Every structure is written in structure tokens, then in C-alpha cells.
Amino acid sequence: MSYAPGTVLPGPHAKGLGATARSDAWWAAPLGFFLLLAGFVVYSTWAAFQGAHYWVPGTNYISPFYSPELWGTSPHAWFGAAPPFWPLAILQYSPALLILGIPAGFRLTCYYYRKVYYRAFWADPTACAVGEPRNDYWGENFLPLILWNAHRFVLYLAIIFTCILGYDALKSFIFTTKDGGHAIGIGIGTVILTLNTVLLMGYTLGCHSFRHLVGGRCDSFGAKGSTTHSLWSGVTWLNERHPFFAMISLCWVAASDVYVRVLSISGWHDHLILFRF
Amino acid sequence: MSSPSPVPTTTRSEPRTFIIWRGDKDSGTYTPYTAEITAGMVVLDAIHQIQAVHAPDLAVRWNCKAGKCGSCAAEINGKPRLMCMTRMESLPPGPIHVAPMKAFPNIKDLVTDVxxxxxxxxxxxxxxxxxxxxxxxxxxxxxxxxxxxxxxxxxxxxxxxxxxxxxxxxxxxxxxxxxxxxxxxxxxxxxxxxxxxxxxxxxxxxxxxxxxxxxxxxxxxxxxxxxxxxxxxxxxxxxxxxxxxxxxxxxxxxxxxxx
CATH class of the missing domain: 1.10.1060.10 (Alpha-helical ferredoxin)
Structure with a gap:
């Protein structure tokens, strides 16, 4: 792309929203991420408030938005119907509302997502060497952004959640037969939920904080072949692919919810029984 | 085994327009210049040609011309880059905009005070x-x-x-x-x-x-x-x-x- 005739280029000291001499499509990537993340937030908020069609009778499929289901009406619930502390008079209960804060908090404080949303939503900056709308800047030194330093604590919870989703993926191989018995089988939902766990593992274990905790914090990894160095190298491999896993796992978790919801509403039979037990 | 690429015996050149910041920290303007570009040239080559042919007072800092001294840092088409490592064929058609680094005070033309x-x-x-x-x-x-x-x-x-x-x-x-x-x-x-x-x-x-x-x-x-x-x-x-x-x-x- 070249400059159109008569284009007025900003001088070396020009500032302000969009001030740049860049002639490429610098706005395309932030716009794309804005649409993707905004779309995800709208869909996941809608799905979280539904409180229904998040599991599929006859299977062990449960939407990742609703797992772990601490209180709820499905067979997956851990403690009963509704939490005693929930203000039912002002807000209808949905199991997702209790838990979605953890994965949302993990992604919100994630170093990779910070880059994406500071650019796409906050224009701080929109793209490299492009002017910003505000003169004031506090960075991550003050509230609320100083709280992003707690990323590792959300990571601990995210690891637990990912393990629970892994358990859900294993359970998704078990189905209920028409006579009430149990059987091992495989369905499209099994594949979707298993892949969901794999992608979330790839994202969670490639976290920058995790890389620090498993070895990055040390000035020396110890002797050649040490566990610390092996762990750090493995997490580094995932960390180098963190943007890929961050985005693909986000899309896949939404796709998993859509699939479970469609199956729950339609009553489609998506699996093949391998053997009964 | 394929035969090696033929070495060009003639060098064809084409004119390209450069819009270069001329000025200092207080004032200045973008001035257009034309340079004859041949295969393999980098932006710093073109700046040197402009210096030799059109603007002997154009200030530019450079040293190794091999991407190892870091002296020729500038903003080419709005992106911070080394002039000696930016090949002309990597740039899109049309005028090429060259400005000094924005984060530091401008001394003269493309030279900043770091x-x-x-x-x-x-x-x-x-x-x-x-x-x-x-x-x-x-x-x-x-x-x-x-x-x-x-x-x-x-x-x-x-x-x-x-x-x-x-x-x-x-x-x-x-x-x-x-x-x-x-x-x-x-x-x-x-x-x-x-x-x-x-x-x-x-x-x-x-x-x-x-x-x-x-x-x-x-x-x-x-x-x-x-x-x-x-x-x-x-x-x-x-x-x-x-x-x-x-x-x-x-x-x-x-x-x-x-x-």
C-alpha cells in the first residue's frame, strides 16, 4: 500500500489517536481481535445466563462453561440444586455464573491477552508506532491493573479447572444405554470435549507465570538433564506457541458449548457404543 | 542439479521518491527527493545517493552498514527500522517516507539525540x-x-x-x-x-x-x-x-x- 496523492504525513513529533506515517493495514489485526473477543464475550455471557441445555441426557457430555457444576440440577452437580447463599430474589441461578470468573480471570490477566486487548479495546496503543487517544498513562502500576500481578494465583485455579475438564473428557467416553446400563463408546462430543481439554492444557501449561514457576525463577537450572531444565524447556516450547493455544482454545471452548447445547436441544444421537459393562 | 542463476550483466535502475524529514527539534518539513534504485539496494544506499546528488547537508548517522552497529535507526514508512537492513524491494510501491526516531529529540534531519x-x-x-x-x-x-x-x-x-x-x-x-x-x-x-x-x-x-x-x-x-x-x-x-x-x-x- 502506498500513500495517496496529497497525504499529509505527521511530523516526527505528531501525537494523537491514529497519528502515524504507517501506510500498511495496521488497524486490521486489532479490529479482527476486537470482533473475535467481543463476539466471545457476548456469546459466553448469553450462554452463562441460560442455566439450561448445558448437558446431554444419555451421555456424560457437559459444557465446559458449566464445569465444574458445584450446584445445579443436572446429574453432574456436586452439592445439590442451588447454593444456599445465592440471591434468587434478584438473580436467577445458573451454575456457570459461579465458576466462569476463574477462566475469565485467567485469560484477563494472561500476558498474551493483555497485548491483544490493550491494543484492540484500549488503543494503548492500537498498533506499534501509532498514536493514542489519551495523554495520561499509569501502566500496570496502580489499581486496577496492578492486580494483574496476581496472574499466578488464577493460574493455580485454572490448572485445577483444566484437570476437572480432563475428567469430564474421560467421562464423555461413558454412555447410558436405553436399559439404564452403562457402556463405553465414542461420539463426536467425546472428540470435541477431549480436544477441548488438550487445547486448554496447551494454553494453561504454556503460561508465562508457569514457565517462571517451573524454572524461570532460578538463575541456574542445575546440572545437565535436570528436572528443572527439562520442565522449563517443555513449558518454553508451549510458551512459544502461547498465542496459538490462547486463541484456538478460546474458540474451541465456545464451539464445545455450542455443540453440547445443540445436542441437548435437538436430542440427536451422536455416538457409537463399543461395549457394555 | 539445476544450473546457477545467471549473473545480471546490466543493471537496470528505476526512480523512487523519498519523502524525508528535514529539520530539527523545533521545526522542519518533509522534503521529496528522487533516487535511482537498482537491484540489491537498501534504504541507506538511497539516502547516501540523495546526500551525494541532491542534499549534501542531509544529516544521517551510520557506521557499519551491516546491521551490527545500530546507528542508522530511523522510521521507514512509519515503522522503526534500520535503514541498512531495509531492502528496497521489501517496500511497497509509491513514495517512501523516512523520518527520525520519534522517542528522542531530533538534532538534525534523521539524527536524534540518544x-x-x-x-x-x-x-x-x-x-x-x-x-x-x-x-x-x-x-x-x-x-x-x-x-x-x-x-x-x-x-x-x-x-x-x-x-x-x-x-x-x-x-x-x-x-x-x-x-x-x-x-x-x-x-x-x-x-x-x-x-x-x-x-x-x-x-x-x-x-x-x-x-x-x-x-x-x-x-x-x-x-x-x-x-x-x-x-x-x-x-x-x-x-x-x-x-x-x-x-x-x-x-x-x-x-x-x-x-
């Missing part, structure tokens, strides 16, 4: 070796050195400083060290034989909290150093260890600090 960087550098605590072993040596593992070796590739072109919006847009030069010096501090702080602790400096004087991880420094680095992922974020995590993590504080209380 001495602020050297002042910041002086404030960083230097390498402090640990106690030598009984035989008088300091032993290190290769894989420990591999991690910090990446940071030693820095050529101090200051393109990362130029593109960092904390400096470029918000003029936090008095409070913020900038990515170049986080790279330097990472090379010292992660060194297996360094005994110094720079975490307080990183938080309070270098103000690493100003960095909001937008990775522009990594995007422009001509040495492809993973500035954000391998230097800044690991340093931020070390600052978290020291100032924001009560669990790490409890572990330090029980077992003591390593540094």
Missing part, C-alpha cells in the same frame, strides 16, 4: 560475581548461559525504545527505563554467577510496571530478541515474587532468599 539511554544504562547495577569455588573458578552450565546469551545480541539501536509507547507517546523518560534496559537487566539478573539483586530497582526506579506487554519492542528488534517473552515478563515475574506474592514471601521467610 544520550538519555546512556544515562539510564549507568544507573543499572553492574555484574557482581558470586564467591569463587575452592579452585578459584566460576563454573556455569551451558544451558544456563544459553538463556542469557540471547540478550547479548542487542546492538543498542534503540528501535525498541523508539517504538515503546511508554516513551514514544507518554514521554516517561524520567521514570521508565525502557525495553533495551530490561534486556540488559535480564542478562545480568538471570546470569548464573551474578550475586546482585536488581528487583527493587526494577520496580521502583526502572518502573517495569509501566510496561503493558504490547510487544512492539519485540516486533521491531532487528536481532529478533524475544524482548517481551524472554526478558520483560520473566523480570516482571521476579518482581511479583518479591512484592506481590505472599506465598513466595513465606517461602523466603522459612528458607531464606537465594540472592
Amino acid at each position: 544520550k538519555w539511554n546512556y544515562a539510564v544504562n549507568k544507573r543499572i547495577k553492574p555484574f557482581k560475581p558470586k564467591q569463587v569455588e575452592a579452585d578459584g573458578s566460576l563454573r556455569m552450565q551451558q544451558h544456563d548461559i544459553d538463556r542469557v546469551q540471547e540478550f547479548r545480541k542487542c546492538i543498542e539501536c534503540f528501535l525498541c525504545q523508539d517504538t515503546c509507547h511508554v516513551l514514544r507517546e507518554h514521554d516517561k523518560h524520567a521514570e521508565f527505563a525502557g525495553p533495551r534496559f530490561f534486556v540488559r537487566m535480564a542478562s545480568l539478573e538471570m546470569h548464573p554467577q551474578d550475586a546482585e539483586d536488581r528487583r527493587e530497582f526494577l520496580k521502583k526506579e526502572a518502573a517495569i510496571g509501566y510496561c503493558n506487554i504490547t510487544k512492539c519492542c519485540t516486533e521491531v528488534c532487528p536481532e529478533h530478541i524475544h524482548i517481551t517473552d524472554n526478558a520483560i515478563i520473566p523480570l516482571k515475574e521476579r518482581v511479583v515474587d518479591q512484592y506481590y506474592d505472599p506465598l513466595a514471601a513465606a517461602i523466603r521467610f522459612v528458607f531464606g532468599s537465594k540472592k
Whole structure:
């Protein structure tokens, strides 16, 4: 792309929203991420408030938005119907509302997502060497952004959640037969939920904080072949692919919810029984 | 086996328009020039041709012309780049816009005053070796050195400083060290034989909290150093260890600090 005739280029000291001499499509990537993340937030908020069609009778499929289901009406619930502390008079209960804060908090404080949303939503900056709308800047030194330093604590919870989703993926191989018995089988939902766990593992274990905790914090990894160095190298491999896993796992978790919801509403039979037990 | 590509016997040239900042920190204007471009030229070649043919008073700083001295840092079509490493054929058709780095005061034309960087550098605590072993040596593992070796590739072109919006847009030069010096501090702080602790400096004087991880420094680095992922974020995590993590504080209380 070249400059159109008569284009007025900003001088070396020009500032302000969009001030740049860049002639490429610098706005395309932030716009794309804005649409993707905004779309995800709208869909996941809608799905979280539904409180229904998040599991599929006859299977062990449960939407990742609703797992772990601490209180709820499905067979997956851990403690009963509704939490005693929930203000039912002002807000209808949905199991997702209790838990979605953890994965949302993990992604919100994630170093990779910070880059994406500071650019796409906050224009701080929109793209490299492009002017910003505000003169004031506090960075991550003050509230609320100083709280992003707690990323590792959300990571601990995210690891637990990912393990629970892994358990859900294993359970998704078990189905209920028409006579009430149990059987091992495989369905499209099994594949979707298993892949969901794999992608979330790839994202969670490639976290920058995790890389620090498993070895990055040390000035020396110890002797050649040490566990610390092996762990750090493995997490580094995932960390180098963190943007890929961050985005693909986000899309896949939404796709998993859509699939479970469609199956729950339609009553489609998506699996093949391998053997009964 | 395929035959080698024929060596061109004639050199065809084509005119390209360059719009170059002429001025200083107080005033200036963009002035168009034409340069004859032949295959293999880089932007610095064209600037030298313009200097020789049209504007002998055009100020430009350069030295090695091999991407190793970092002197010819400028903004080409709005992107911070080295002029000597920007091949003409990599640029889109149309006029080419060349401006000085925006984050530093303009001295004349394409030359900026980068001495602020050297002042910041002086404030960083230097390498402090640990106690030598009984035989008088300091032993290190290769894989420990591999991690910090990446940071030693820095050529101090200051393109990362130029593109960092904390400096470029918000003029936090008095409070913020900038990515170049986080790279330097990472090379010292992660060194297996360094005994110094720079975490307080990183938080309070270098103000690493100003960095909001937008990775522009990594995007422009001509040495492809993973500035954000391998230097800044690991340093931020070390600052978290020291100032924001009560669990790490409890572990330090029980077992003591390593540094």
C-alpha cells in the first residue's frame, strides 16, 4: 500500500489517536481481535445466563462453561440444586455464573491477552508506532491493573479447572444405554470435549507465570538433564506457541458449548457404543 | 542439479521518491527527493545517493552498514527500522517516507539525540560475581548461559525504545527505563554467577510496571530478541515474587532468599 496523492504525513513529533506515517493495514489485526473477543464475550455471557441445555441426557457430555457444576440440577452437580447463599430474589441461578470468573480471570490477566486487548479495546496503543487517544498513562502500576500481578494465583485455579475438564473428557467416553446400563463408546462430543481439554492444557501449561514457576525463577537450572531444565524447556516450547493455544482454545471452548447445547436441544444421537459393562 | 542463476550483466535502475524529514527539534518539513534504485539496494544506499546528488547537508548517522552497529535507526514508512537492513524491494510501491526516531529529540534531519539511554544504562547495577569455588573458578552450565546469551545480541539501536509507547507517546523518560534496559537487566539478573539483586530497582526506579506487554519492542528488534517473552515478563515475574506474592514471601521467610 502506498500513500495517496496529497497525504499529509505527521511530523516526527505528531501525537494523537491514529497519528502515524504507517501506510500498511495496521488497524486490521486489532479490529479482527476486537470482533473475535467481543463476539466471545457476548456469546459466553448469553450462554452463562441460560442455566439450561448445558448437558446431554444419555451421555456424560457437559459444557465446559458449566464445569465444574458445584450446584445445579443436572446429574453432574456436586452439592445439590442451588447454593444456599445465592440471591434468587434478584438473580436467577445458573451454575456457570459461579465458576466462569476463574477462566475469565485467567485469560484477563494472561500476558498474551493483555497485548491483544490493550491494543484492540484500549488503543494503548492500537498498533506499534501509532498514536493514542489519551495523554495520561499509569501502566500496570496502580489499581486496577496492578492486580494483574496476581496472574499466578488464577493460574493455580485454572490448572485445577483444566484437570476437572480432563475428567469430564474421560467421562464423555461413558454412555447410558436405553436399559439404564452403562457402556463405553465414542461420539463426536467425546472428540470435541477431549480436544477441548488438550487445547486448554496447551494454553494453561504454556503460561508465562508457569514457565517462571517451573524454572524461570532460578538463575541456574542445575546440572545437565535436570528436572528443572527439562520442565522449563517443555513449558518454553508451549510458551512459544502461547498465542496459538490462547486463541484456538478460546474458540474451541465456545464451539464445545455450542455443540453440547445443540445436542441437548435437538436430542440427536451422536455416538457409537463399543461395549457394555 | 539445476544450473546457477545467471549473473545480471546490466543493471537496470528505476526512480523512487523519498519523502524525508528535514529539520530539527523545533521545526522542519518533509522534503521529496528522487533516487535511482537498482537491484540489491537498501534504504541507506538511497539516502547516501540523495546526500551525494541532491542534499549534501542531509544529516544521517551510520557506521557499519551491516546491521551490527545500530546507528542508522530511523522510521521507514512509519515503522522503526534500520535503514541498512531495509531492502528496497521489501517496500511497497509509491513514495517512501523516512523520518527520525520519534522517542528522542531530533538534532538534525534523521539524527536524534540518544544520550538519555546512556544515562539510564549507568544507573543499572553492574555484574557482581558470586564467591569463587575452592579452585578459584566460576563454573556455569551451558544451558544456563544459553538463556542469557540471547540478550547479548542487542546492538543498542534503540528501535525498541523508539517504538515503546511508554516513551514514544507518554514521554516517561524520567521514570521508565525502557525495553533495551530490561534486556540488559535480564542478562545480568538471570546470569548464573551474578550475586546482585536488581528487583527493587526494577520496580521502583526502572518502573517495569509501566510496561503493558504490547510487544512492539519485540516486533521491531532487528536481532529478533524475544524482548517481551524472554526478558520483560520473566523480570516482571521476579518482581511479583518479591512484592506481590505472599506465598513466595513465606517461602523466603522459612528458607531464606537465594540472592
